[in-house]
Amino acid sequence: MSRVVVIGGGIAGLATAALLARDGHSVDLVEKNAELGGRAGSWERDGFRFDTGPSWYLMPEVFDHFFRLLGTTAEAELDLTLLDPGYRVFVEDGSAPLDISADLEKNVTTFEGVEAGAGERLRAYLTSARTTYDLAKDRFLYSTFQSLRPLVQADVLRRAGTLVSLLARPLDRYVARSFTHPTLRQVLGYPAVFLGSSPDRAPSMYHLMSHLDLADGVLYPMGGFTTIIAAIERLAQAGGVRIHTDSAVTEIRTGPVGRRPGGRPGRRPRAAVRGVVVRAGDGTQRVLDADVVVSAADLHHTETTLLPEALQTYPQRWWDQRDPGPGAVLIELGVQGSLPELVHHSLLFASDWQANFDAIFGDSPHVPEPASIYVCKPSQTDPSVAPAGTENLFVLVPVPADPTIGRGGLDGAGDPTVEKAADAAIAQIASWAGIPDLAERILVRRTVGPGDFVADVNAWSGGALGPAHTWRQSAFLRGRNASSRVDGLLYAGASTIPGIGLPMCLISAELVVKRLRSDTTTTPMAEPL
Structure with missing residues:
Protein backbone atom coordinates (compact mmCIF):
# COMPACT_ATOMS: atom_id res chain seq x y z
CA MET A 1 0.00 0.00 0.00
CA SER A 2 1.15 3.52 -0.82
CA ARG A 3 1.67 6.88 0.80
CA VAL A 4 -0.74 9.13 -1.10
CA VAL A 5 -1.12 12.91 -1.21
CA VAL A 6 -4.39 14.21 -2.65
CA ILE A 7 -4.33 17.82 -3.88
CA GLY A 8 -7.63 19.66 -3.50
CA GLY A 9 -10.45 19.40 -0.98
CA GLY A 10 -13.42 19.68 -3.31
CA ILE A 11 -15.80 16.77 -3.71
CA ALA A 12 -13.43 14.88 -6.05
CA GLY A 13 -10.46 15.23 -3.72
CA LEU A 14 -12.41 14.28 -0.61
CA ALA A 15 -14.03 11.32 -2.36
CA THR A 16 -10.68 10.13 -3.70
CA ALA A 17 -9.04 10.40 -0.28
CA ALA A 18 -11.90 8.52 1.39
CA LEU A 19 -11.82 5.67 -1.13
CA LEU A 20 -8.03 5.33 -1.05
CA ALA A 21 -7.99 5.24 2.74
CA ARG A 22 -10.71 2.60 2.63
CA ASP A 23 -8.48 0.67 0.22
CA GLY A 24 -5.66 0.65 2.77
CA HIS A 25 -3.47 3.54 1.68
CA SER A 26 -1.98 6.20 3.95
CA VAL A 27 -3.57 9.44 2.76
CA ASP A 28 -2.93 13.15 3.29
CA LEU A 29 -5.29 15.66 1.68
CA VAL A 30 -4.14 19.26 1.19
CA GLU A 31 -6.50 22.14 0.41
CA LYS A 32 -5.33 25.68 -0.28
CA ASN A 33 -8.44 27.36 1.15
CA ALA A 34 -9.51 27.53 4.78
CA GLU A 35 -12.70 25.60 4.01
CA LEU A 36 -13.29 22.37 2.11
CA GLY A 37 -15.72 22.00 -0.79
CA GLY A 38 -14.07 23.75 -3.73
CA ARG A 39 -16.80 24.81 -6.13
CA ALA A 40 -19.33 23.13 -3.82
CA GLY A 41 -18.79 25.70 -1.12
CA SER A 42 -20.99 27.65 1.26
CA TRP A 43 -21.32 31.29 2.34
CA GLU A 44 -23.36 32.80 5.19
CA ARG A 45 -24.50 36.26 6.17
CA ASP A 46 -27.27 37.62 8.42
CA GLY A 47 -28.95 34.24 8.78
CA PHE A 48 -28.83 33.40 5.06
CA ARG A 49 -26.73 30.41 3.95
CA PHE A 50 -25.93 29.97 0.27
CA ASP A 51 -24.58 26.98 -1.63
CA THR A 52 -22.01 28.64 -3.86
CA GLY A 53 -21.87 26.02 -6.60
CA PRO A 54 -23.72 22.81 -7.54
CA SER A 55 -27.43 22.81 -6.70
CA TRP A 56 -28.96 19.96 -8.78
CA TYR A 57 -28.92 16.47 -7.24
CA LEU A 58 -29.10 14.15 -10.25
CA MET A 59 -27.94 10.57 -10.90
CA PRO A 60 -28.81 9.42 -7.36
CA GLU A 61 -27.62 5.88 -8.10
CA VAL A 62 -24.06 7.23 -8.46
CA PHE A 63 -24.22 8.78 -4.97
CA ASP A 64 -25.77 5.57 -3.61
CA HIS A 65 -22.98 3.46 -5.11
CA PHE A 66 -20.25 5.77 -3.81
CA PHE A 67 -21.53 5.69 -0.24
CA ARG A 68 -21.96 1.90 -0.38
CA LEU A 69 -18.31 1.60 -1.44
CA LEU A 70 -17.51 3.23 1.91
CA GLY A 71 -19.76 0.85 3.82
CA THR A 72 -22.71 3.21 4.28
CA THR A 73 -25.61 4.58 2.22
CA ALA A 74 -26.80 7.90 0.85
CA GLU A 75 -29.96 7.40 2.91
CA ALA A 76 -27.90 7.15 6.09
CA GLU A 77 -25.69 10.14 5.29
CA LEU A 78 -28.12 12.59 3.63
CA ASP A 79 -31.72 13.76 4.07
CA LEU A 80 -33.00 13.77 0.48
CA THR A 81 -36.32 15.15 -0.70
CA LEU A 82 -37.91 14.97 -4.16
CA LEU A 83 -38.72 18.32 -5.76
CA ASP A 84 -42.09 18.70 -7.48
CA PRO A 85 -42.09 20.53 -9.74
CA GLY A 86 -38.50 19.72 -10.57
CA TYR A 87 -38.20 23.14 -12.14
CA ARG A 88 -40.15 25.97 -13.80
CA VAL A 89 -39.37 27.52 -17.18
CA PHE A 90 -39.98 31.19 -17.97
CA VAL A 91 -39.63 32.47 -21.55
CA GLU A 92 -38.89 35.92 -22.88
CA ASP A 93 -42.14 36.32 -24.84
CA GLY A 94 -44.22 36.36 -21.67
CA SER A 95 -45.97 33.03 -22.22
CA ALA A 96 -47.24 31.19 -19.17
CA PRO A 97 -44.45 29.43 -17.24
CA LEU A 98 -43.97 25.72 -17.91
CA ASP A 99 -43.54 23.37 -14.96
CA ILE A 100 -41.52 20.16 -15.32
CA SER A 101 -42.87 17.59 -12.90
CA ALA A 102 -41.26 14.79 -10.92
CA ASP A 103 -43.74 12.48 -12.69
CA LEU A 104 -43.08 11.30 -16.25
CA GLU A 105 -46.76 11.01 -17.16
CA LYS A 106 -47.39 14.61 -16.12
CA ASN A 107 -44.51 15.72 -18.31
CA SER A 210 -33.03 14.37 -20.17
CA HIS A 211 -33.77 11.01 -18.63
CA LEU A 212 -32.43 12.36 -15.34
CA ASP A 213 -34.76 15.33 -14.86
CA LEU A 214 -37.82 14.43 -16.94
CA ALA A 215 -38.14 10.77 -15.88
CA ASP A 216 -36.12 10.26 -12.67
CA GLY A 217 -36.85 13.63 -11.05
CA VAL A 218 -34.68 16.10 -9.15
CA LEU A 219 -33.68 15.64 -5.50
CA TYR A 220 -32.37 18.06 -2.88
CA PRO A 221 -30.27 17.31 0.24
CA MET A 222 -31.83 19.11 3.19
CA GLY A 223 -29.30 21.50 4.69
CA GLY A 224 -27.89 22.14 1.24
CA PHE A 225 -25.12 20.67 -0.82
CA THR A 226 -22.60 21.45 1.89
CA THR A 227 -24.06 18.42 3.71
CA ILE A 228 -22.64 16.19 0.95
CA ILE A 229 -19.19 17.68 1.47
CA ALA A 230 -19.53 17.30 5.25
CA ALA A 231 -20.60 13.66 4.92
CA ILE A 232 -17.65 12.73 2.71
CA GLU A 233 -15.23 14.66 4.95
CA ARG A 234 -16.59 12.77 7.95
CA LEU A 235 -16.13 9.41 6.22
CA ALA A 236 -12.63 10.33 5.02
CA GLN A 237 -11.48 11.28 8.49
CA ALA A 238 -13.07 8.17 9.99
CA GLY A 239 -11.00 6.18 7.50
CA GLY A 240 -7.78 7.83 8.66
CA VAL A 241 -7.33 10.62 6.09
CA ARG A 242 -5.27 13.53 7.42
CA ILE A 243 -6.76 16.80 6.12
CA HIS A 244 -4.66 19.96 5.87
CA THR A 245 -6.47 23.21 5.04
CA ASP A 246 -4.80 26.58 4.37
CA SER A 247 -2.16 24.48 2.61
CA ALA A 248 -1.39 25.32 -1.00
CA VAL A 249 0.67 22.89 -3.06
CA THR A 250 3.30 24.88 -4.94
CA GLU A 251 5.20 22.02 -6.58
CA ILE A 252 4.89 18.32 -7.33
CA ARG A 253 8.28 16.83 -6.46
CA THR A 254 9.73 14.21 -8.79
CA GLY A 255 12.76 11.96 -8.98
CA PRO A 256 14.17 9.18 -11.13
CA VAL A 257 11.71 6.75 -12.64
CA GLY A 258 10.83 3.79 -10.45
CA ARG A 259 8.05 1.32 -10.31
CA ARG A 260 4.83 3.16 -9.55
CA PRO A 261 1.25 1.93 -9.84
CA GLY A 262 -1.32 3.30 -12.20
CA GLY A 263 0.85 4.54 -15.05
CA ARG A 264 -0.46 5.00 -18.56
CA PRO A 265 0.42 2.18 -20.99
CA GLY A 266 2.46 2.78 -24.09
CA ARG A 267 4.30 5.79 -22.69
CA ARG A 268 7.70 5.86 -21.05
CA PRO A 269 7.56 8.22 -18.07
CA ARG A 270 10.41 10.67 -17.60
CA ALA A 271 10.16 10.90 -13.81
CA ALA A 272 8.34 9.51 -10.79
CA VAL A 273 6.55 11.38 -8.03
CA ARG A 274 8.28 11.86 -4.72
CA GLY A 275 5.76 14.11 -2.98
CA VAL A 276 4.63 17.74 -2.91
CA VAL A 277 5.82 21.07 -1.56
CA VAL A 278 3.15 22.75 0.57
CA ARG A 279 2.96 26.41 1.59
CA ALA A 280 0.90 27.06 4.71
CA GLY A 281 -1.20 30.16 5.28
CA ASP A 282 1.57 31.71 7.39
CA GLY A 283 4.03 31.37 4.49
CA THR A 284 6.03 28.47 5.87
CA GLN A 285 6.86 25.59 3.53
CA ARG A 286 7.21 21.87 4.09
CA VAL A 287 7.48 18.70 2.04
CA LEU A 288 5.01 15.82 2.13
CA ASP A 289 6.61 12.67 0.78
CA ALA A 290 4.43 10.36 -1.32
CA ASP A 291 4.54 7.32 -3.55
CA VAL A 292 1.41 8.51 -5.37
CA VAL A 293 0.06 12.03 -5.88
CA VAL A 294 -3.54 12.51 -6.98
CA SER A 295 -4.36 16.02 -8.11
CA ALA A 296 -8.04 16.83 -7.84
CA ALA A 297 -7.18 20.45 -8.54
CA ASP A 298 -7.89 21.97 -11.94
CA LEU A 299 -5.92 19.92 -14.46
CA HIS A 300 -4.64 23.00 -16.29
CA HIS A 301 -3.25 24.40 -13.03
CA THR A 302 -1.74 21.05 -12.08
CA GLU A 303 0.02 20.58 -15.40
CA THR A 304 1.14 24.10 -16.22
CA THR A 305 1.92 25.40 -12.70
CA LEU A 306 2.91 22.48 -10.49
CA LEU A 307 5.13 20.67 -13.04
CA PRO A 308 8.04 21.81 -15.20
CA GLU A 309 7.27 21.93 -18.92
CA ALA A 310 9.34 18.83 -19.68
CA LEU A 311 7.09 16.76 -17.41
CA GLN A 312 3.74 18.11 -18.62
CA THR A 313 1.44 15.62 -20.32
CA TYR A 314 -0.92 18.49 -21.14
CA PRO A 315 1.23 21.59 -21.78
CA GLN A 316 -0.20 25.00 -22.61
CA ARG A 317 -0.21 24.30 -26.35
CA TRP A 318 -2.63 21.42 -25.68
CA TRP A 319 -4.97 23.72 -23.76
CA ASP A 320 -4.78 26.35 -26.50
CA GLN A 321 -6.72 23.91 -28.70
CA ARG A 322 -9.35 23.12 -26.05
CA ASP A 323 -12.60 24.68 -24.82
CA PRO A 324 -12.81 25.79 -21.17
CA GLY A 325 -16.62 25.86 -21.15
CA PRO A 326 -18.55 28.87 -19.82
CA GLY A 327 -17.72 31.24 -17.05
CA ALA A 328 -20.42 32.53 -14.73
CA VAL A 329 -21.56 35.51 -12.74
CA LEU A 330 -23.14 34.23 -9.54
CA ILE A 331 -25.54 36.35 -7.49
CA GLU A 332 -26.53 35.41 -3.94
CA LEU A 333 -29.54 37.32 -2.69
CA GLY A 334 -31.38 37.42 0.62
CA VAL A 335 -34.87 38.79 -0.13
CA GLN A 336 -37.53 40.15 2.22
CA GLY A 337 -40.93 38.45 1.98
CA SER A 338 -42.04 35.45 -0.05
CA LEU A 339 -41.52 34.79 -3.76
CA PRO A 340 -44.30 32.37 -4.79
CA GLU A 341 -43.68 33.19 -8.45
CA LEU A 342 -40.46 31.11 -8.34
CA VAL A 343 -40.02 27.44 -7.41
CA HIS A 344 -36.93 25.68 -6.09
CA HIS A 345 -35.34 25.67 -9.57
CA SER A 346 -36.33 28.16 -12.28
CA LEU A 347 -34.89 28.64 -15.76
CA LEU A 348 -35.31 31.85 -17.77
CA PHE A 349 -34.80 31.22 -21.50
CA ALA A 350 -34.10 34.04 -23.95
CA SER A 351 -35.90 33.79 -27.29
CA ASP A 352 -32.74 34.04 -29.40
CA TRP A 353 -30.86 31.15 -27.89
CA GLN A 354 -28.29 31.01 -30.64
CA ALA A 355 -27.28 34.62 -30.04
CA ASN A 356 -27.03 33.77 -26.33
CA PHE A 357 -24.60 30.93 -26.90
CA ASP A 358 -22.67 32.83 -29.58
CA ALA A 359 -22.07 35.58 -27.00
CA ILE A 360 -20.55 33.02 -24.63
CA PHE A 361 -18.69 30.72 -27.03
CA GLY A 362 -18.37 32.71 -30.28
CA ASP A 363 -15.56 34.67 -31.87
CA SER A 364 -16.49 37.93 -30.09
CA PRO A 365 -17.33 36.81 -26.56
CA HIS A 366 -19.32 39.12 -24.30
CA VAL A 367 -21.89 38.96 -21.53
CA PRO A 368 -25.23 38.12 -23.21
CA GLU A 369 -28.21 40.43 -22.70
CA PRO A 370 -30.76 39.23 -22.06
CA ALA A 371 -29.11 36.09 -20.78
CA SER A 372 -30.66 32.66 -20.29
CA ILE A 373 -30.25 32.40 -16.54
CA TYR A 374 -30.82 29.92 -13.74
CA VAL A 375 -32.43 30.81 -10.40
CA CYS A 376 -32.42 28.57 -7.32
CA LYS A 377 -34.76 29.27 -4.39
CA PRO A 378 -33.80 26.58 -1.85
CA SER A 379 -35.78 28.35 0.89
CA GLN A 380 -38.93 26.93 -0.73
CA THR A 381 -37.79 23.48 0.38
CA ASP A 382 -35.32 24.10 3.21
CA PRO A 383 -36.16 26.57 6.02
CA SER A 384 -32.60 26.37 7.35
CA VAL A 385 -31.15 28.50 4.53
CA ALA A 386 -33.00 31.76 5.28
CA PRO A 387 -34.59 33.54 8.25
CA ALA A 388 -38.36 33.28 8.66
CA GLY A 389 -40.25 35.62 6.33
CA THR A 390 -37.44 35.81 3.76
CA GLU A 391 -36.21 33.94 0.69
CA ASN A 392 -32.79 32.74 -0.44
CA LEU A 393 -32.00 33.19 -4.15
CA PHE A 394 -28.95 31.91 -6.00
CA VAL A 395 -28.70 33.20 -9.58
CA LEU A 396 -26.30 31.95 -12.27
CA VAL A 397 -25.65 34.00 -15.40
CA PRO A 398 -23.55 32.12 -17.99
CA VAL A 399 -20.82 34.37 -19.41
CA PRO A 400 -17.60 33.78 -21.36
CA ALA A 401 -14.76 32.07 -19.53
CA ASP A 402 -12.76 35.27 -19.21
CA PRO A 403 -11.14 36.41 -15.96
CA THR A 404 -11.02 40.00 -17.22
CA ILE A 405 -14.80 40.19 -16.70
CA GLY A 406 -13.70 40.61 -13.12
CA ARG A 407 -14.49 39.62 -9.57
CA GLY A 408 -17.60 40.05 -7.49
CA GLY A 409 -18.17 41.62 -4.09
CA LEU A 410 -20.66 42.55 -1.40
CA ASP A 411 -23.58 44.95 -1.87
CA GLY A 412 -22.67 45.96 -5.43
CA ALA A 413 -18.96 46.52 -4.73
CA GLY A 414 -17.69 44.01 -7.30
CA ASP A 415 -16.07 44.88 -10.61
CA PRO A 416 -18.32 46.91 -12.96
CA THR A 417 -19.00 44.22 -15.58
CA VAL A 418 -19.93 41.68 -12.91
CA GLU A 419 -22.27 44.07 -11.11
CA LYS A 420 -23.85 45.20 -14.39
CA ALA A 421 -24.62 41.57 -15.24
CA ALA A 422 -26.07 41.08 -11.74
CA ASP A 423 -28.28 44.18 -12.03
CA ALA A 424 -29.54 42.99 -15.42
CA ALA A 425 -30.32 39.52 -14.08
CA ILE A 426 -32.27 40.91 -11.10
CA ALA A 427 -34.27 43.17 -13.42
CA GLN A 428 -34.90 40.24 -15.77
CA ILE A 429 -36.22 38.01 -12.97
CA ALA A 430 -38.42 40.86 -11.75
CA SER A 431 -39.91 41.38 -15.21
CA TRP A 432 -40.26 37.82 -16.48
CA ALA A 433 -41.51 36.30 -13.20
CA GLY A 434 -43.74 39.24 -12.31
CA ILE A 435 -41.94 40.48 -9.17
CA PRO A 436 -41.68 44.22 -9.89
CA ASP A 437 -40.32 45.18 -6.45
CA LEU A 438 -37.63 42.48 -6.30
CA ALA A 439 -34.67 44.88 -6.26
CA GLU A 440 -36.14 46.94 -3.42
CA ARG A 441 -36.63 43.84 -1.26
CA ILE A 442 -32.99 42.67 -1.35
CA LEU A 443 -31.45 42.45 2.11
CA VAL A 444 -28.20 40.64 1.28
CA ARG A 445 -26.30 40.74 -2.02
CA ARG A 446 -23.04 39.07 -2.99
CA THR A 447 -21.62 38.49 -6.45
CA VAL A 448 -18.94 36.15 -7.82
CA GLY A 449 -17.23 36.57 -11.19
CA PRO A 450 -14.84 34.59 -13.40
CA GLY A 451 -11.89 36.24 -11.68
CA ASP A 452 -13.04 34.68 -8.41
CA PHE A 453 -13.03 31.21 -9.94
CA VAL A 454 -9.37 31.72 -10.82
CA ALA A 455 -8.48 33.00 -7.35
CA ASP A 456 -10.55 30.49 -5.39
CA VAL A 457 -10.19 27.22 -7.31
CA ASN A 458 -7.44 27.90 -9.89
CA ALA A 459 -10.02 27.51 -12.66
CA TRP A 460 -8.63 27.47 -16.19
CA SER A 461 -9.69 30.75 -17.88
CA GLY A 462 -12.13 31.41 -15.05
CA GLY A 463 -14.40 28.57 -16.16
CA ALA A 464 -17.29 27.89 -13.80
CA LEU A 465 -17.72 24.16 -14.45
CA GLY A 466 -14.74 22.63 -16.22
CA PRO A 467 -13.75 21.88 -19.82
CA ALA A 468 -16.82 21.73 -22.06
CA HIS A 469 -18.25 18.38 -23.13
CA THR A 470 -17.79 18.76 -26.86
CA TRP A 471 -17.13 15.63 -28.90
CA ARG A 472 -13.36 16.35 -28.76
CA GLN A 473 -13.52 16.59 -24.95
CA SER A 474 -15.68 13.60 -24.05
CA ALA A 475 -14.92 10.01 -22.99
CA PHE A 476 -11.43 8.86 -24.01
CA LEU A 477 -10.83 12.16 -25.87
CA ARG A 478 -10.98 14.07 -22.58
CA GLY A 479 -7.88 14.53 -20.46
CA ARG A 480 -6.95 11.11 -19.03
CA ASN A 481 -6.57 10.51 -15.30
CA ALA A 482 -2.87 9.57 -15.30
CA SER A 483 0.23 11.46 -16.35
CA SER A 484 2.22 9.96 -19.21
CA ARG A 485 5.37 11.82 -18.10
CA VAL A 486 5.35 11.32 -14.33
CA ASP A 487 4.88 7.85 -12.89
CA GLY A 488 2.53 7.83 -9.91
CA LEU A 489 0.79 11.11 -10.79
CA LEU A 490 -2.98 10.69 -11.20
CA TYR A 491 -5.89 13.08 -11.66
CA ALA A 492 -9.47 13.40 -10.43
CA GLY A 493 -12.20 16.00 -10.78
CA ALA A 494 -14.25 17.79 -13.41
CA SER A 495 -11.35 18.50 -15.77
CA THR A 496 -10.50 14.83 -16.30
CA ILE A 497 -12.61 11.73 -17.03
CA PRO A 498 -15.52 11.25 -16.91
CA GLY A 499 -16.32 14.97 -16.68
CA ILE A 500 -18.39 17.75 -15.15
CA GLY A 501 -20.78 17.50 -12.22
CA LEU A 502 -20.88 16.04 -8.71
CA PRO A 503 -21.72 12.49 -9.85
CA MET A 504 -18.90 12.59 -12.41
CA CYS A 505 -16.48 13.77 -9.72
CA LEU A 506 -17.46 10.83 -7.50
CA ILE A 507 -16.86 8.48 -10.42
CA SER A 508 -13.49 10.13 -11.10
CA ALA A 509 -12.48 9.27 -7.53
CA GLU A 510 -13.38 5.64 -8.13
CA LEU A 511 -11.39 5.67 -11.38
CA VAL A 512 -8.27 6.58 -9.38
CA VAL A 513 -8.75 3.43 -7.31
CA LYS A 514 -9.29 1.38 -10.46
CA ARG A 515 -6.13 2.85 -12.01
CA LEU A 516 -4.05 1.94 -8.95
CA ARG A 517 -5.49 -1.57 -9.01
CA SER A 518 -4.88 -1.87 -12.78
CA ASP A 519 -8.61 -2.53 -13.05
CA THR A 520 -9.64 -2.00 -16.67
CA THR A 521 -13.27 -3.04 -16.29
CA THR A 522 -15.98 -0.61 -17.38
CA THR A 523 -18.47 -1.24 -14.60
CA PRO A 524 -18.70 0.14 -11.04
CA MET A 525 -16.53 -1.61 -8.46
CA ALA A 526 -17.93 -4.20 -6.06
CA GLU A 527 -19.51 -2.82 -2.88
CA PRO A 528 -18.21 -2.25 -0.28
CA LEU A 529 -14.66 -1.44 -1.30
Missing part, protein backbone atom coordinates in the same frame (compact mmCIF):
# COMPACT_ATOMS: atom_id res chain seq x y z
CA VAL A 108 -45.93 13.77 -21.25
CA THR A 109 -49.23 15.62 -20.72
CA THR A 110 -47.42 18.96 -20.42
CA PHE A 111 -45.54 18.45 -23.69
CA GLU A 112 -48.74 17.38 -25.42
CA GLY A 113 -50.46 20.55 -24.22
CA VAL A 114 -47.76 22.69 -25.80
CA GLU A 115 -47.44 20.83 -29.12
CA ALA A 116 -49.78 18.22 -30.57
CA GLY A 117 -48.10 14.80 -30.65
CA ALA A 118 -45.17 15.96 -28.51
CA GLY A 119 -46.26 13.85 -25.53
CA GLU A 120 -45.72 10.50 -27.21
CA ARG A 121 -42.61 11.78 -28.95
CA LEU A 122 -41.26 12.72 -25.52
CA ARG A 123 -41.90 9.19 -24.31
CA ALA A 124 -39.91 7.79 -27.24
CA TYR A 125 -37.17 10.39 -26.76
CA LEU A 126 -36.79 9.45 -23.09
CA THR A 127 -36.75 5.74 -23.91
CA SER A 128 -33.74 6.42 -26.13
CA ALA A 129 -32.25 8.64 -23.42
CA ARG A 130 -32.58 5.84 -20.84
CA THR A 131 -31.04 3.24 -23.16
CA THR A 132 -28.12 5.54 -23.94
CA TYR A 133 -27.67 6.45 -20.28
CA ASP A 134 -27.56 2.80 -19.23
CA LEU A 135 -25.00 2.02 -21.93
CA ALA A 136 -22.85 5.01 -20.92
CA LYS A 137 -23.00 3.99 -17.26
CA ASP A 138 -22.12 0.35 -18.03
CA ARG A 139 -19.39 0.92 -20.63
CA PHE A 140 -17.97 4.45 -20.55
CA LEU A 141 -18.44 6.45 -17.34
CA TYR A 142 -16.63 3.95 -15.10
CA SER A 143 -13.81 3.25 -17.56
CA THR A 144 -10.28 4.60 -17.11
CA PHE A 145 -9.71 3.99 -20.85
CA GLN A 146 -6.41 2.47 -19.81
CA SER A 147 -7.37 -0.26 -22.25
CA LEU A 148 -10.04 0.00 -24.94
CA ARG A 149 -10.51 -3.75 -25.20
CA PRO A 150 -13.19 -3.94 -22.47
CA LEU A 151 -15.28 -1.55 -24.57
CA VAL A 152 -15.54 -4.11 -27.35
CA GLN A 153 -18.66 -5.74 -25.95
CA ALA A 154 -21.73 -7.09 -27.72
CA ASP A 155 -24.01 -4.31 -26.48
CA VAL A 156 -21.58 -1.64 -27.70
CA LEU A 157 -21.04 -3.34 -31.07
CA ARG A 158 -24.78 -3.72 -31.62
CA ARG A 159 -25.24 0.01 -31.14
CA ALA A 160 -22.02 1.11 -32.86
CA GLY A 161 -23.83 2.77 -35.75
CA THR A 162 -26.20 4.60 -33.43
CA LEU A 163 -23.36 5.70 -31.16
CA VAL A 164 -21.40 7.12 -34.08
CA SER A 165 -24.50 9.00 -35.20
CA LEU A 166 -25.11 10.35 -31.69
CA LEU A 167 -21.52 11.57 -31.49
CA ALA A 168 -21.56 13.16 -34.95
CA ARG A 169 -24.88 15.02 -34.69
CA PRO A 170 -25.20 18.02 -32.33
CA LEU A 171 -27.87 17.91 -29.66
CA ASP A 172 -29.96 20.77 -31.06
CA ARG A 173 -30.41 19.01 -34.41
CA TYR A 174 -31.28 15.74 -32.68
CA VAL A 175 -33.98 17.48 -30.61
CA ALA A 176 -35.33 19.30 -33.67
CA ARG A 177 -36.09 15.98 -35.38
CA SER A 178 -38.93 15.37 -32.91
CA PHE A 179 -40.04 18.74 -31.52
CA THR A 180 -41.03 22.03 -33.13
CA HIS A 181 -42.05 24.33 -30.30
CA PRO A 182 -39.06 26.47 -29.23
CA THR A 183 -39.69 26.09 -25.48
CA LEU A 184 -39.79 22.31 -25.69
CA ARG A 185 -36.57 22.37 -27.70
CA GLN A 186 -34.99 24.55 -25.03
CA VAL A 187 -36.06 22.22 -22.22
CA LEU A 188 -34.44 19.29 -24.02
CA GLY A 189 -31.37 21.25 -25.12
CA TYR A 190 -30.60 22.87 -21.77
CA PRO A 191 -28.77 19.80 -20.34
CA ALA A 192 -25.87 20.81 -22.59
CA VAL A 193 -25.32 23.76 -20.25
CA PHE A 194 -24.93 21.36 -17.30
CA LEU A 195 -22.07 19.91 -19.34
CA GLY A 196 -20.35 23.23 -19.94
CA SER A 197 -21.42 23.36 -23.55
CA SER A 198 -24.34 24.45 -25.76
CA PRO A 199 -26.96 22.50 -27.72
CA ASP A 200 -25.23 23.23 -31.03
CA ARG A 201 -21.83 22.06 -29.75
CA ALA A 202 -22.62 19.12 -27.46
CA PRO A 203 -22.99 15.71 -29.15
CA SER A 204 -26.53 14.33 -29.19
CA MET A 205 -25.17 11.45 -27.11
CA TYR A 206 -25.97 13.77 -24.22
CA HIS A 207 -29.70 13.60 -24.82
CA LEU A 208 -29.28 10.90 -22.15
CA MET A 209 -29.31 13.75 -19.60
